[in-house]
Amino acid sequence: MESFIRGSxxxxxxxxxxxxxxxxxxxxxxxxxxxxxxxxxxxxxxxEFARSAAGVRRPKHWEIRTFPALKRSVEYLLTEIILDTxxxxxxxxxxxxxxxxxxxxxxxxxxLSTKESLELLVPSVRFLSYSAYRLCAAPMNEFDPKICSTHxxxxxxxxxxxxxxxxxxxxxxxxNQRIQMEGIYLIFNLGSMEALSRGINLSKDLRExxxxxxxxxxxxxxxxxxKVLEGFQSLPPLETALASLKLSEIRRQMxxxxxxxxxxxxxxxxLDWIGHILHYRDDxxxxxxxxxxxxxxxxxxxDNRQSTVVDNQRRAEPKDDWWEDGFAALxxxxxxxxxxxxxxxxxxxxxxxxAAVQSRRVRFVDRKLDESGSLPKLLLHC
Numbered sequence: 001m002e003s004f005i006r007g008s009x010x011x012x013x014x015x016x017x018x019x020x021x022x023x024x025x026x027x028x029x030x031x032x033x034x035x036x037x038x039x040x041x042x043x044x045x046x047x048e049f050a051r052s053a054a055g056v057r058r059p060k061h062w063e064i065r066t067f068p069a070l071k072r073s074v075e076y077l078l079t080e081i082i083l084d085t086x087x088x089x090x091x092x093x094x095x096x097x098x099x100x101x102x103x104x105x106x107x108x109x110x111x112l113s114t115k116e117s118l119e120l121l122v123p124s125v126r127f128l129s130y131s132a133y134r135l136c137a138a139p140m141n142e143f144d145p146k147i148c149s150t151h152x153x154x155x156x157x158x159x160x161x162x163x164x165x166x167x168x169x170x171x172x173x174x175x176n177q178r179i180q181m182e183g184i185y186l187i188f189n190l191g192s193m194e195a196l197s198r199g200i201n202l203s204k205d206l207r208e209x210x211x212x213x214x215x216x217x218x219x220x221x222x223x224x225x226x227k228v229l230e231g232f233q234s235l236p237p238l239e240t241a242l243a244s245l246k247l248s249e250i251r252r253q254m255x256x257x258x259x260x261x262x263x264x265x266x267x268x269x270x271l272d273w274i275g276h277i278l279h280y281r282d283d284x285x286x287x288x289x290x291x292x293x294x295x296x297x298x299x300x301x302x303d304n305r306q307s308t309v310v311d312n313q314r315r316a317e318p319k320d321d322w323w324e325d326g327f328a329a330l331x332x333x334x335x336x337x338x339x340x341x342x343x344x345x346x347x348x349x350x351x352x353x354x355a356a357v358q359s360r361r362v363r364f365v366d367r368k369l370d371e372s373g374s375l376p377k378l379l380l381h382c
Contacts, residue, residue, distance in 0.1 A: 004111040007064030012073045013047040014063045021048075030081055030095055044080075046073055049102040059109075067116050070103050074123050079376040082127075090142045093131050100124050101151070114162045115173065121159045122177060126238060126379045128152040129184055130369075133241035136359035145359075149188075156185045160198075179209045180236070186213040187239045190228075190246055191220040213239070223257075225250045229279040237365075237372040244365045248356040251278045255295055258343075259350045268300055268342035283363050289341075294357055298344045 021027050022040050031045040032038070047065065050056075065073065077096045084092065100123075107120050128148055135143040159181050166173050182202065189195035196217040199210060207214065212234050219227040228250060232243045254277070262269050275288050292299055372378050 005059065005061055005064050005109055007066050007069075007106065007110055008061045009063060009065045010069050011042075012065070012069060012076065013045040014065075016063060017047060018042065018045050021045075028095055029087065029091075030084065044076075046077065046099045047102050047106075049098050049105060064106055064109060065103075067110075067112060070106060070120055073099065073103055074120055075380065078123055078127060078379045082375055082379065089131075089134060090138055093135060093143065096127065097131075097148075097151075100127065104155070114165050114169075115171070118159065118162050118173070118177075121155055121162070122181065123380055125152065125155045125159055125181060125184060128155065129188070129238050129242055130375075130379065133245060133361065133365065136245055137361055152188065156181065156188065160185060175205075179206060180238070182206060183210055183213045183236065183239050184242065186210065186217055187235065187242045190217060190243070192217070193221065196221065216243075220250075223253070225254050226277060232279075237368050237378065240368055241365050244362050245359045247279075247362070248359050251291065252295070252354075252356040254278055255297070256350060256352055259297075259345045262345045264345070268344045271299070271341045271343060274343060281362070281364055287360070291357055292343060295354065296349050296351065298346060298349060299341050300344050301340055301342075 018040055022038070025038060027038070027040050027045065028048075031040055033041045077099055081092060081096055103120055104124065107117055112120075128151055132145060132148050132152060135148075136145065163173070163178050163181070182199065186195055186199050196214065199207070199214050199217065202210070212231055216228050216231045219225075219231070229247075232240060232247075235243055258269065258274070271288060271292075275285055278288075280288055289299070369378065
């Protein structure tokens with residue numbers, strides 16, 4: 001039977017590790033005294049992640065942090081380090097990611113209680129969710145979205161199991177926090193039958209608060225992508241950030257369908273209508289040209305005398321509120337490089353196997369995150 005260690009270290013990093021890393025010059029930038037390249041700031045050194053391996057001795061109890069020390073480490077990382085602007089966010093992310101991973105490792109080694117585990121895991125879920133969005137456009141050598149997604153999925157599943165255990169034990173907990181975690185899981189796994197099935201089987205009071213999330217999953221599975229894009233606006237900040245990572249794939253799927261539905265030798269589709277349907281906000285309109293080029297779509301100058309596939313629809317259907325929310329003053333027709341352009345869809349030109357455009361940050365999402373308050377508040381006390 002596996003035995004667990006009960007840690008006794010009350011600092012963010014045991015002295016033995018500080019001494020070793022100081023000697024080997026392995027201290028991180030954020031762990032050094034200002035102006036020094038070698039001297040550690042004992043109040044800022046945080047235990048780093050060490051991979052378990054065969055032949056490595058089992059750590060002693062004084063090398064393992066207590067729950068208060070682990071919680072203090074998490075709070076320090078997500079208040080002090082996350083706001084330290086001396087380096088780029090990718091640099092901050094690497095440090096925080098590693099130290100939070102070490103916290104989760106010690107959580108498992110000590111077999112902490114379910115409630116204690118939640119206090120350490122929930123901030124990790126929020127940090128990984130936020131970082132997945134914040135760094136979505138970063139180069140691969142600076143940020144690996146696959147690794148971030150893998151750890152986010154793992155943390156989410158652990159968190160949801162903790163809530164299920166508390167339900168079985170009839171223990172009180174923060175229901176709003178659970179609603180947020182369930183919502184993040186549904187949006188992060190948008191289109192997953194497993195996630196949808198789990199959400200449908202939640203208790204009625206939880207389902208009432210997750211109606212939007214469940215509806216979006218259902219519509220995604222039905223391939224009703226326009227409805228999905230409309231629903232993104234109604235999500236809370238972190239869920240909106242995660243949902244925006246799906247924008248590129250949803251737009252790709254819609255363009256694939258357009259390449260079949262609007263295939264014609266004579267008729268074209270106005271670019272402003274495509275921008276409307278694919279929910280390019282006014283500040284993103286220039287990206288339509290970039291995306292059309294990426295997907296090898298044929299752009300043509302529209303002839304005012306020529307009929308277009310959606311002329312009647314565009315005249316009859318008013319644009320949604322988000323299109324005219326004052327976020328940017330210019331409309332597509334007022335931009336000379338976009339005005340009067342249409343797309344001539346040809347099924348053969350668009351490669352269905354081509355991956356979606358890399359995800360981008362969206363100013364609407366940035367604004368929503370900013371309006372939610374300070375970053376530490378978003379990650380620790382959301």
